[in-house]
């Protein structure tokens with residue numbers, strides 16, 4: 001190999017390297033071009049959430065502003081808690097939960113407004129039926145699986161289920 005060959009090789013090698021560099025730059029621009037602008041379709045609630053996340057845990061207030069804020073909080077604390085009134089509507093309670101099993105007779109559930117319920121009513125009486133609906137019976141979970149239902153709501157639902 002003489003000098004002539006070396007030079008020719010170096011020239012070609014440099015050309016290849018320069019070619020790759022140009023390709024790299026081209027790919028960088030192509031990638032930038034293809035990447036969507038992150039701000040363009042940003043969810044506006046994200047910014048609010050971010051603000052909330054980095055909100056300070058507490059605030060120090062003093063002077064008149066502090067006194068006013070304190071009075072406001074104390075008034076809120078002193079205000080009587082409004083008890084959430086549970087709506088006692090058998091139709092609604094039944095339709096919201098009990099129906100899933102009692103319309104189709106899932107796992108042997110007595111069909112609502114059927115002879116099956118009439119028989120149970122005759123045999124056990126309303127009080128026992130309500131008691132079992134509240135506490136659960138075999139495949140039926142207590143309160144049909146919703147512990148938030150009140151006794152009154154369960155009773156209303158059971159009465160609604162009777163033929």
Ligand code: HEC
Nearest residue numbers: 098101107108109120129132133138139140143144157158
């Ligand atoms: C997961 C399914 C399921 C849900 C939900 C469900 N039940 Fe039942 N229920 C059953 C089954 C099964 C039985 C029969 C239990 C047995 O006798 O072995 C039954 C039985 C009953 C009985 C008869 C109890 C007795 O003593 O014979 C009443 C009353 C009743 N359910 C009321 C309700 C009410 C009211 C709701 C809604 C709050 C409800 N059920 C939700 C499955 C369910």
